[in-house]
Amino acid sequence: MTLRNAYVTDELEAIYDQTVDFVTKEVIPHGEVWEEAGKVPRDVLRKMGDLGMFGLRVPEEHGGLGMGPLASATFAEALGASTFAGFDVTVLVHTDMAGPHLLNSGSPGQLAEWVPKMLSGEAILSIGVTEPDAGSDVAGMRSTAVKDGDGWRINGTKTFITNGVYGEMTIVAAKTNPDSRYGITMFLVPAGTEGFSVAKKLSKHGWLCSDTAELVLDDVWVSDDQVLGTVHRGFYETMRNFQNERMVIIAEGVGAAQAAIDTTNEYVYERKAFGGRLSDLGAIRQRMAMNQAKIDAVRAAVYHAAWMCEQSADGIPSEAAVKAMSGVKAFGAEAINQVMYDCLQFHGGMGYMRETAIERMYRDARIIPIGGGATEVMLEEVAKRSYGMD
Numbered sequence: 001m002t003l004r005n006a007y008v009t010d011e012l013e014a015i016y017d018q019t020v021d022f023v024t025k026e027v028i029p030h031g032e033v034w035e036e037a038g039k040v041p042r043d044v045l046r047k048m049g050d051l052g053m054f055g056l057r058v059p060e061e062h063g064g065l066g067m068g069p070l071a072s073a074t075f076a077e078a079l080g081a082s083t084f085a086g087f088d089v090t091v092l093v094h095t096d097m098a099g100p101h102l103l104n105s106g107s108p109g110q111l112a113e114w115v116p117k118m119l120s121g122e123a124i125l126s127i128g129v130t131e132p133d134a135g136s137d138v139a140g141m142r143s144t145a146v147k148d149g150d151g152w153r154i155n156g157t158k159t160f161i162t163n164g165v166y167g168e169m170t171i172v173a174a175k176t177n178p179d180s181r182y183g184i185t186m187f188l189v190p191a192g193t194e195g196f197s198v199a200k201k202l203s204k205h206g207w208l209c210s211d212t213a214e215l216v217l218d219d220v221w222v223s224d225d226q227v228l229g230t231v232h233r234g235f236y237e238t239m240r241n242f243q244n245e246r247m248v249i250i251a252e253g254v255g256a257a258q259a260a261i262d263t264t265n266e267y268v269y270e271r272k273a274f275g276g277r278l279s280d281l282g283a284i285r286q287r288m289a290m291n292q293a294k295i296d297a298v299r300a301a302v303y304h305a306a307w308m309c310e311q312s313a314d315g316i317p318s319e320a321a322v323k324a325m326s327g328v329k330a331f332g333a334e335a336i337n338q339v340m341y342d343c344l345q346f347h348g349g350m351g352y353m354r355e356t357a358i359e360r361m362y363r364d365a366r367i368i369p370i371g372g373g374a375t376e377v378m379l380e381e382v383a384k385r386s387y388g389m390d
Helices: 010-026 031-037 042-050 069-082 085-105 108-120 234-270 282-311 319-346 348-352 357-365 375-387
Strands: 125-128 144-148 151-162 169-175 184-190 196-201 212-223
Touching: 010 042, 010 069, 031 085, 042 085, 042 108, 069 085, 069 234, 069 282, 085 108, 085 125, 085 151, 085 169, 085 184, 085 234, 085 357, 125 151, 151 169, 151 184, 169 212, 169 234, 184 212, 184 234, 234 282, 234 319, 234 357, 282 319, 319 348, 319 357, 319 375, 348 357
Parallel strands: 125 169
Antiparallel strands: 144 151, 144 169, 151 212, 169 184, 196 212
16 A cells, blocks of 8 residues: 555554455455355455454454544455455445444443454344435334333334345344434344344345345344443434444445556556557546546545544544535545446446456446435535534
C-alpha cells in the first residue's frame, strides 16, 4: 500500500497489506466457485478469525485490537481488492454491521458468550432490521415483540438479510412500544431457535457469493437475557452504527473501483486497435485519468469522514461527522458506479462476458447507492444539516 493520506499509519498500512495478501491468495482463486454456490465457505472465514482479522474493532479486554473507524475503512478498502464483493460484504456485515451492535450494547454475559465465537468465525453474525416495508425508514418496521413471562414473543418478517441463510446468530429489531414510532428493541436470536426460519434464499443481481435471506419469526420466544441493550431504545442504538455501515460500504467500493481501474488500464494498454493500443486514444486515456481522480477524491473523503467519526465522543458520531459520511456515501456511490461503467465499456465485448472480472464487479457495484442508506436518503441527511431542516 502506498501512503495516500495523512490518516494512514504504519499499523493501518500493515492491516491493508495483510488483507490484500489474504484475498489475493485465499479468495481470488476460488471466488468463481463460491459465486456458483452462493456461499462463502466457513473454512475461509475461520481462517480469517485465526489471523485476528475479525478483531480490529473489538475492545482489547475482549480479545481484539480496540481500534477505531479508520481501521474499518482500511480493512474494507483492502477487501475490495478481492474483486468479489459478495465475499467482502459477508465479512463486513459480520465485523462492521452486526458486530458493533453486540459490542456497543451487549451485557457482560452476552459479550462473554458471543464475542469469542465472533472473533474466531465460529459464529457469523447478521443484522435483522430491514423489512419488506421498512428499509432506510427503520422506524417504519412492523415486526413486534410482546412481553411474555420472563421473555418476549417476536413475530414478523425480515428481508435482504446478508448472512441470514447460513449465519449462526441474527440481531433482530422489533417494535416493543406500540405507542412510539421509535419504540424498538434489539434481540439476540440464534439460528435454530424455534419459530425462527429462513423463508427464502434470495437470488440477487450481484453479490452472488453472499447469502441473503428472507427471515420469518413466527411466535419466536426469547428470554430477557437475549434483549440487546435497553428495551425500547433499539432505534437509537441502531442509528449509532449507521455511519459505520455507510463508511465500510463506500470504502469497499473504493477498493473495488481501484482494482477495476488497474485492470482496465492494463487491458487498454495491451489491447491492439487502430494500428496501436487502445490506450493511445486520448478519449480513453483521459477518461481513465479522470476516473482515477474521482476515486482518489472519494478515498480521501471517506478516510476524512472516518477520522471525524473517530473523534466523536463515546463513539457517537457528531452532526458534522454524520453530514460528512452521508455526503461521501451519496457522491461516492455514484462515482464508483460511473467508474465501473467506463471500465466495462473500455473492455468492449469482453466486458459483457460473465467470464471477465469487470462484468461481475460492474454488477456488484450497483448495490452501493442502495445498501446502507439510499443515495436520496443520504442527500436528505446532508440537506437537513445544511439548512437546519427538521
